[in-house]
Amino acid sequence: MSFDPNAHREASLESWEEAASGWTRQHEAMREFAAPVSHWMIDATAPQPGERVLELAAGLGETGMLVAELVAPVGGVIVSDQAEAMLSSARERAIALGLSNVEFQVLNAEWIDLSVASIDVVLCRWGYMLMADPAAALRDTRRVLRPGGRIALAVWDALDRNPWMMLPARELRERGLSAAPSPGTPGPFALGSPERLRELLEQAGFAEVRVEALELHRRHASFEQFWDSTLDLSRQLHDAVLDRPEAEIAEIHAALAERFAPYTAADGSMDIPGRTLVASAGA
Numbered sequence: 286m287s288f289d290p291n292a293h294r295e296a297s298l299e300s301w302e303e304a305a306s307g308w309t310r311q312h313e314a315m316r317e318f319a320a321p322v323s324h325w326m327i328d329a330t331a332p333q334p335g336e337r338v339l340e341l342a343a344g345l346g347e348t349g350m351l352v353a354e355l356v357a358p359v360g361g362v363i364v365s366d367q368a369e370a371m372l373s374s375a376r377e378r379a380i381a382l383g384l385s386n387v388e389f390q391v392l393n394a395e396w397i398d399l400s401v402a403s404i405d406v407v408l409c410r411w412g413y414m415l416m417a418d419p420a421a422a423l424r425d426t427r428r429v430l431r432p433g434g435r436i437a438l439a440v441w442d443a444l445d446r447n448p449w450m451m452l453p454a455r456e457l458r459e460r461g462l463s464a465a466p467s468p469g470t471p472g473p474f475a476l477g478s479p480e481r482l483r484e485l486l487e488q489a490g491f492a493e494v495r496v497e498a499l500e501l502h503r504r505h506a507s508f509e510q511f512w513d514s515t516l517d518l519s520r521q522l523h524d525a526v527l528d529r530p531e532a533e534i535a536e537i538h539a540a541l542a543e544r545f546a547p548y549t550a551a552d553g554s555m556d557i558p559g560r561t562l563v564a565s566a567g568a
């Protein structure tokens with residue numbers, strides 16, 4: 286079947302609105318796991334006091350909120366996402382953190398509702414690969430950046446470098462509960478090639494493109510914690526698994542515990558490797 290971008294946009298919005306409660310539950314674990322990625326992005330763009338920063342596909346706004354203090358008091362951060370439910374959790378976090386220079390805007394990163402050359406820095410952690418047209422999103426990102434502005438982004442590396450998702454995906458495929466994504470369609474691992482990422486940034490008109498890989502570790506106290514966290518964070522897995530009869534869910538649970546045995550220590554704790562690509566460039 287051919288890819289229908291509008292059907293994808295509609296389904297993505299619905300699914301991320303639904304995922305927001307799980308992401309909110311897992312916020313602390315996610316914050317720890319993903320901190321090296323945010324720090325790489327912040328170091329690469331070096332936001333300065335007084336600058337205006339836009340976080341795209343921000344989810345709970347983790348990276349943008351780390352930057353808020355760096356650009357304060359005159360500068361500020363716009364935390365944006367397509368999903369209102371994500372931003373409503375993000376708003377609560379900003380209040381809890383006492384941040385007064387963070388605004389929130391529901392927007393689709395493929396058509397950014399902001400003026401040309403109005404932003405100094407764009408940050409987007411694990412967003413572009415999910416979009417129907419990442420090339421259009423990167424072109425529009427460059428449009429809103431002032432000349433000399435900077436971008437930093439992260440996308441997952443290839444699936445086989447990310448066993449935390451490869452093993453569940455394999456289990457579901459072997460059970461006929463999910464299909465391999467068609468090449469060229471959006472998804473968590475759709476931009477997992479440094480060459481493709483560089484090409485997309487250059488084609489969008491960015492200069493001084495830098496692409497690197499970061500090794501990450503998903504650490505959990507037990508398989509049970511990993512299972513809950515995975516179902517909270519991946520709507521696709523959540524729906525594929527939890528729609529099944531109880532006996533089959535128990536089978537999938539047991540099969541996955543076995544698949545993850547190589548990453549499980551004697552005390553039951555887990556350390557599962559993963560790899561993300563990070564990139565920065567100038568507008």
Ligand SMILES: C[S@@+](CC[C@H](N)C(=O)[O-])C[C@H]1O[C@@H](n2cnc3c(N)ncnc32)[C@H](O)[C@@H]1O
Binds near residue numbers: 342368411
């Ligand atoms: C994997 S989550 C990442 C959230 C956050 N950036 C982080 O790293 O924790 C992906 C987010 O991208 C958002 N998203 C996906 N496509 C989008 C689009 N076209 N425009 C704006 N947001 C989008 C989703 O709503 C979701 O909140």
